[in-house]
Amino acid sequence: MNDVIRLGLAGFGTVGSGVAKVIAENGELIRRRTGKRLHIKTVLVRNLTKARAFDPGQETSFTSDPSRLWADPEIDIVVELMGGTTTAYDIIEASLNAGKHVVTANKALLAERGRPLFQLAGEKGLGLYYEASVAGGIPIVQTLKESLAANRIEKIVGILNGTANYVLSEMTTSNLEFETALEQAKLLGYAEADPTLDIEGIDAAHKLIMLIRLAYGAHYPFEQLPVTGISGVTSEDIRLVYEFGYRLKLIGQAREVDGKIEAGVFPALVKYTYLLARVGGNYNAVRVEANAAGPLMFSGQGAGGLPTGSAVLADILSLVKCCGKPDNTGFTEIALPDADILDPDLAVAEHYFRFTVADRPGVMAAIAGVMGELNISIAQAVQKGAPSGRGVPIVFLTHAARTCDVHEAVRRIDAQDFIEAPTVHYRIL
Amino acid sequence: MNDVIRLGLAGFGTVGSGVAKVIAENGELIRRRTGKRLHIKTVLVRNLTKARAFDPGQETSFTSDPSRLWADPEIDIVVELMGGTTTAYDIIEASLNAGKHVVTANKALLAERGRPLFQLAGEKGLGLYYEASVAGGIPIVQTLKESLAANRIEKIVGILNGTANYVLSEMTTSNLEFETALEQAKLLGYAEADPTLDIEGIDAAHKLIMLIRLAYGAHYPFEQLPVTGISGVTSEDIRLVYEFGYRLKLIGQAREVDGKIEAGVFPALVKYTYLLARVGGNYNAVRVEANAAGPLMFSGQGAGGLPTGSAVLADILSLVKCCGKPDNTGFTEIALPDADILDPDLAVAEHYFRFTVADRPGVMAAIAGVMGELNISIAQAVQKGAPSGRGVPIVFLTHAARTCDVHEAVRRIDAQDFIEAPTVHYRIL
Numbered sequence: 001m002n003d004v005i006r007l008g009l010a011g012f013g014t015v016g017s018g019v020a021k022v023i024a025e026n027g028e029l030i031r032r033r034t035g036k037r038l039h040i041k042t043v044l045v046r047n048l049t050k051a052r053a054f055d056p057g058q059e060t061s062f063t064s065d066p067s068r069l070w071a072d073p074e075i076d077i078v079v080e081l082m083g084g085t086t087t088a089y090d091i092i093e094a095s096l097n098a099g100k101h102v103v104t105a106n107k108a109l110l111a112e113r114g115r116p117l118f119q120l121a122g123e124k125g126l127g128l129y130y131e132a133s134v135a136g137g138i139p140i141v142q143t144l145k146e147s148l149a150a151n152r153i154e155k156i157v158g159i160l161n162g163t164a165n166y167v168l169s170e171m172t173t174s175n176l177e178f179e180t181a182l183e184q185a186k187l188l189g190y191a192e193a194d195p196t197l198d199i200e201g202i203d204a205a206h207k208l209i210m211l212i213r214l215a216y217g218a219h220y221p222f223e224q225l226p227v228t229g230i231s232g233v234t235s236e237d238i239r240l241v242y243e244f245g246y247r248l249k250l251i252g253q254a255r256e257v258d259g260k261i262e263a264g265v266f267p268a269l270v271k272y273t274y275l276l277a278r279v280g281g282n283y284n285a286v287r288v289e290a291n292a293a294g295p296l297m298f299s300g301q302g303a304g305g306l307p308t309g310s311a312v313l314a315d316i317l318s319l320v321k322c323c324g325k326p327d328n329t330g331f332t333e334i335a336l337p338d339a340d341i342l343d344p345d346l347a348v349a350e351h352y353f354r355f356t357v358a359d360r361p362g363v364m365a366a367i368a369g370v371m372g373e374l375n376i377s378i379a380q381a382v383q384k385g386a387p388s389g390r391g392v393p394i395v396f397l398t399h400a401a402r403t404c405d406v407h408e409a410v411r412r413i414d415a416q417d418f419i420e421a422p423t424v425h426y427r428i429l
Numbered sequence: 430m431n432d433v434i435r436l437g438l439a440g441f442g443t444v445g446s447g448v449a450k451v452i453a454e455n456g457e458l459i460r461r462r463t464g465k466r467l468h469i470k471t472v473l474v475r476n477l478t479k480a481r482a483f484d485p486g487q488e489t490s491f492t493s494d495p496s497r498l499w500a501d502p503e504i505d506i507v508v509e510l511m512g513g514t515t516t517a518y519d520i521i522e523a524s525l526n527a528g529k530h531v532v533t534a535n536k537a538l539l540a541e542r543g544r545p546l547f548q549l550a551g552e553k554g555l556g557l558y559y560e561a562s563v564a565g566g567i568p569i570v571q572t573l574k575e576s577l578a579a580n581r582i583e584k585i586v587g588i589l590n591g592t593a594n595y596v597l598s599e600m601t602t603s604n605l606e607f608e609t610a611l612e613q614a615k616l617l618g619y620a621e622a623d624p625t626l627d628i629e630g631i632d633a634a635h636k637l638i639m640l641i642r643l644a645y646g647a648h649y650p651f652e653q654l655p656v657t658g659i660s661g662v663t664s665e666d667i668r669l670v671y672e673f674g675y676r677l678k679l680i681g682q683a684r685e686v687d688g689k690i691e692a693g694v695f696p697a698l699v700k701y702t703y704l705l706a707r708v709g710g711n712y713n714a715v716r717v718e719a720n721a722a723g724p725l726m727f728s729g730q731g732a733g734g735l736p737t738g739s740a741v742l743a744d745i746l747s748l749v750k751c752c753g754k755p756d757n758t759g760f761t762e763i764a765l766p767d768a769d770i771l772d773p774d775l776a777v778a779e780h781y782f783r784f785t786v787a788d789r790p791g792v793m794a795a796i797a798g799v800m801g802e803l804n805i806s807i808a809q810a811v812q813k814g815a816p817s818g819r820g821v822p823i824v825f826l827t828h829a830a831r832t833c834d835v836h837e838a839v840r841r842i843d844a845q846d847f848i849e850a851p852t853v854h855y856r857i858l
Contacts, residue, residue, distance in 0.1 A: 022721045026579055032646065033578050035761040131576070137722035139576030146750075147560070147568030149462050150455055150742035217461065275728060278707050292451045292739035293566035293729065299704065300725035310721035313579035321575075323752035332464040 002076075005320055006041040008069035008100075010091050011082030012062075015105050015132065016043065017054035018305025019079065019312050024056070034317055041075055042068055044082070044091075066091050070098035077127075077316055080104040089113055096120050096128070101326065103315040105132035105308055111206035112222050114213075115336075122334035127326030129315035134207045135160060135284040137307030138300040139314065144214040144288070145330035151290035153215035155255035157429065160207040160265075162282035162302040163191045163198035164230050164250040168267075169280040171238045172247060178233055190282045200229030201250060201265040208252035208265060211286070215254065216261055217331035218339035226264040226344045233267055237354060237424055240395055241269050244352075244380070247277040251429065255289075260342035269352050269428040275299075276429075345404035350379070350428035353398070355413065356391035356421035363418045364394060370412050371396070374405040391420030397428065431505075434749055435470040437498035437529075439520050440511030441491075444534050444561065445472065446483035447734025448508065448741050453485070463746055470504055471497055473511070473520075495520050499527035506556075506745055509533040518542055525549050525557070530755065532744040534561035534737055540635035541651045543642075544765075551763035556755030558744035563636045564589060564713040566736030567729040568743065573643040573717070574759035580719035582644035584684035586858065589636040589694075591711035591731040592620045592627035593659050593679040597696075598709040600667045601676060607662055619711045629658030630679060630694040637681035637694060640715070644683065645690055646760035647768035655693040655773045662696055666783060666853055669824055670698050673781075673809070676706040680858065684718075689771040698781050698857040704728075705858075774833035779808070779857035782827070784842065785820035785850035792847045793823060799841045805830040820849030826857065 009016050023030070023038050031037055040060045048064050069078050069091065078095040080088050080102060088109050092102050096117070104110065110117070110130055121128035131141040135158065144153070159165050163185055170181040182199070185191035197203045205227045212220045230250050241248050246269035254263035270277040275297050279285040284302030289295050301307035319326060329336060357363045364383065371378060377399040384393045410423045438445050452459070452467050460466055469489045477493050498507045498520065507524035509517050509531060517538050521531050525546070533539065539546070539559055550557035560570040564587065573582070588594050592614055599610040611628070614620035626632045634656045641649045659679050670677050675698035683692035699706040704726050708714040713731030718724050730736035748755060758765060786792045793812065800807060806828040813822045839852045 018721075022579055026581055026721065029581055030579050032762075033760055137719075138725060139572050142571065142576050143568050146747055147571050147743045148739070149746045150451055150459050150739055152455055152458055275704060275707055278704055290566075290739065292447075292455065292735045292742075294733070294736050296567060296727070296729035298725070298727050301723040304723070306721045307723050310577070310579055310719065313721075314576045317578045318575055321754070321756065322750075323754060325750070325752060327750065331462055333461075 003035065004037045004039050005077065005316065006039050006075050007316065008042045008044070008072065008075040008078045009040055010044045010066065010069060010078065010080045010088070012043050012045050012052060013081070014305040015081045015308045015312065017052065018309030019081070020054050020056040022306060022309045022313055030317070034320060036320055038316065042072060044069055070095040070100055075100060077101045077103055077319060079312060079316070080106055081312070083108070085109045085113055089117070092117055092128070093120065096124055096126055099124065099126065101127035101319050103129045103312055103319065105130070105312060107133040107203070107206040107210060111209035115219055118328055119335050121328055125324070127319045127322065128328045129319060129326070130210065131315045132308045132311035134210050135286055136300065136302040136304065137310050138284060138286060138298045138302070139311070140211070140286045140298055141214060142314065142318070143298070144211070145327055148288065148290050148293060149330065151292045153288060153290055155289040156211050156215055156253065156286065157276065158208070158211065158252045158286040159249055159276060159279050159284055160204040160252045160302070161198050161250055162284055163195060164204070165279070165284070166190045166282040167199070168230060168233065168248055168250060171233070171235055172242060173280070175235065177235050178231070199231050201227045204250060204252045205265045208254060208263060212254045212261060212263055212339065213336065214330050216256070216339065217329065217333070217336055218261065219336050220261065220263060220339040220341065224341065226266070228266045230267050236393070240354060240393070241352065244397065245272050246270060246428070247272055248426065249276065257342050259340065261339045262342040262347045264344065264347070267426050269426055271429070345402065347403045348400045350400055351398045351406055352426045352428055353396040354424040355394045355419065357394055358418040358420055359392045360418065366416060366418070367394065367413055370409055371398070374409050376401040376405055376409055432464065433466045433468050434505050434745065435468050435503050436745065437471045437473070437501065437504040437507045438469055439473040439495065439498060439507065439509045439517070441472050441474050441481060442510070443734040444510045444737045444741065446481065447738030448510070449483050449485040451735060451738045451742055459746070463749060465749055467745065471501060473498055495523070499524040499529055504529060506530045506532055506748060508741060508745070509535055510741070512537070514538045514541055518546070521546055521557070522549065525553055525555055528553065528555065530556035530748050532558045532741055532748065534559070534741060536562040536632070536635040536639060540638035544648055547757055548764050550757055554753070556748045556751065557757045558748060558755070559639065560744045561737045561740035563639050564715055565729065565731040565733065566739050567713060567715060567727045567731070568740070569640070569715045569727055570643060571743065571747070572727070573640070574756055577717065577719050577722060578759065580721045582717060582719055584718040585640050585644055585682065585715065586705065587637070587640065587681045587715040588678055588705060588708055588713055589633040589681045589731070590627050590679060591713055592624060593633070594708070594713070595619045595711040596628070597659060597662065597677055597679060600662070600664055601671060602709070604664065606664050607660070628660050630656045633679060633681045633694045637683060637692060641683045641690060641692055641768065642765065643759050645685070645768065646758065646762070646765055647690065648765050649690065649692060649768040649770065653770065655695070657695045659696050665822070669783060669822070670781065673826065674701050675699060675857070676701055677855065678705065686771050689769045691771040691776045693773065693776070696855050698855055700858070774831065776832045777829045779829055780827045780835055781855045781857055782825040783853040784823045784848065786823055787847045787849055788821045789847065795845060795847070796823065796842055799838055800825070800827070803834040803838050805834055805838055
């Protein structure tokens with residue numbers, strides 16, 4: 001590539017204007033570091049007359065014609081920042097077919113429809129980079145692709161969604177109910193008007209699919225990933241969990257168990273002494289357990305125009321340096337194999353249970369009896385005074401148990417007449 | 430390079446055998462990730478008859494002749510893991526002159542005598558990589574060189590020495606005296622028989638010099654860096670600091686202040702709510718404040734054969750991928766400029782003071798008077814009951830003050846007749 005790297009941007013929202021701002025502010029430094037000048041030549045937008053949050057300057061032209069990105073021989077790299085899984089797919093596919101490297105921040109697209117795109121990029125020897133798509137400004141993609149390339153990854157545990165982390169953190173530190181914390185997140189711009197993707201764990205699941213690809217070089221179909229969000233979390237559980245020395249976090253986890261991959265997104269109890277438990281606010285964090293490097297933790301801003309823009313620019317500069325030999329997945333195979341997935345029912349973990357029961361004799365024994373029948377061993381049991389008059393909470397923390405046994409225990413126990421509200425249960429990390 | 434990458438190792442201690450172990454254990458995975466087989470062809474050792482902690486196998490030959498590393502045309506990369514700043518220098522210089530890429534874990538060498546080696550490597554277009562030399566398994570070198578290449582680095586704060594962190598953490602959590610905690614560190618293998626380099630901050634200072642080079646592209650002479658170790662830290666200060674909501678950590682910090690670099694290694698009070706304060710045991714951590722990516726934190730094992738070996742292998746695999754265009758410093762200049770250093774006397778920070786005074790009227794007023802004369806503004810002041818009968822402790826936490834004023838205040842106050850022991854003072858992060 002030349003001394004000037006010409007970029008074509010698809011989309012000019014928060015991230016697109018973030019990229020332009022970082023180039024404007026740090027362009028001289030980027031030049032000193034890399035010898036290259038970055039120039040946003042063309043920006044694709046839907047509405048040409050809309051006012052822009054940031055003016056990239058006279059050298060940048062706006063267009064509503066996508067083909068001006070990939071048909072322009074001067075453009076070195078197409079940067080897809082528009083989101084969505086249809087038009088964005090077509091633009092990336094067309095750009096790769098036209099011989100352009102692609103950088104994207106689009107986790108939904110790469111998680112749900114990434115496989116053919118990675119294959120196309122691999123066949124063409126082109127870059128398809130996506131540092132910005134996982135955990136924003138945290139360089140976890142580069143770390144897994146390069147820095148940990150000599151490691152078997154035993155486990156990845158992430159706080160992968162800043163909105164959910166903000167809501168749970170506020171529920172914990174400010175004693176808020178879920179709805180209040182969510183409203184506060186919306187007011188601060190940490191949650192969208194429709195927060196479903198963030199709150200229900202979908203966004204974290206997209207990122208986890210990418211992390212699995214990077215850690216294990218395997219394709220884990222998005223629709224097979226077990227995902228539980230945080231919309232059911234109550235302030236009562238947040239308080240109880242806290243009393244036991246834990247914090248409740250929305251976790252995305254993948255690990256190797258007997259050669260198979262066990263993965264999922266779920267709210268989980270994290271011991272307060274773990275650094276992960278301390279990652280509050282709208283921050284993201286990823287803990288990696290690698291068989292040589294040992295346990296590593298990374299935390300930072302998972303969203304926002306500048307952090308995400310920084311990650312987009314890291315990809316652009318990596319592509320500039322790669323001498324035409326990009327490494328998209330961290331593995332040499334052009335088509336990655338299917339992941340060998342552990343049946344989620346057989347996943348083993350410690351659990352937290354909260355039963356809401358009638359205050360009468362024999363209840364604790366009945367619950368413990370069902371647990372025993374299903375080989376779920378109890379580590380701690382506490383019966384609390386009733387907080388609401390609606391029933392007495394009994395909390396069990398268990399030793400490691402299979403997910404199918406946990407579900408069966410809840411099914412059997414919730415069928416008892418002393419149960420006054422559906423049982424709540426979470427994994428413990 | 431070919432499909433087999435042939436390595437020449439100088440040194441086969443903890444790190445050297447760690448590298449060999451990781452290759453033995455993860456070789457197939459490395460092959461799947463990179464398409465390359467790593468082969469340790471030659472190992473340079475001082476004593477050929479000494480028993481080895483790990484047998485790298487029949488394909489590896491041992492030698493006591495350094496020239497067999499650089500004179501062997503089959504060797505692609507020379508890996509210097511012997512330590513020291515003389516023979517190691519000669520080996521790296523000869524290897525670069527012979528056209529070999531070099532990977533090293535030698536922070537002392539690169540901090541104290543790195544400048545001509547980087548210049549030589551730059552002139553020859555060869556790699557001189559050193560991920561393992563800063564914070565062991567934490568990929569901070571790669572992160573600063575690549576992932577944050579589009580960022581101005583506002584500040585780097587690190588817990589850069591595992592031994593010192595272990596000692597301070599044990600003093601805090603187990604209420605130990607300095608000497609007891611240090612003995613315990615020795616028993617566990619976390620401290621060497623002569624722990625001076627670790628305890629006096631020299632090792633952290635070496636790493637900070639490298640971080641400054643990576644963040645600012647500038648040469649900060651090692652001998653000019655202000656360095657204070659932890660050998661004077663008492664359990665009394667650990668306790669007092671804790672009561673104020675801080676943890677005492679050995680910190681290496683560099684930041685840009687008015688276009689100049691302010692840097693140093695010193696024990697400092699870190700607010701307990703900061704993740705850095707929570708990094709305990711023998712772990713390392715680096716916090717980077719980048720103007721686009723925002724604040725990032727990385728933690729992990731800073732030493733040990735496998736974590737350091739993992740970092741050495743990351744460098745080797747990066748060199749294999751760099752297509753003969755290595756990036757050693759993260760800047761394009763072959764000769765990096767001298768750092769523009771802020772006079773350490775003018776560094777501004779909040780401070781903790783502990784005065785040991787006679788229990789009589791007017792003392793607090795006298796101390797506060799001196800502080801006032803020197804424009805040191807007091808944020809909190811606490812007088813404690815005497816713990817030992819040797820004098821009453823008075824603790825001041827101040828607002829931001831210049832280092833020269835802090836020193837002058839201590840000089841003036843310690844000259845008073847009511848002072849019963851030398852005043853202790855630490856920076857607050």
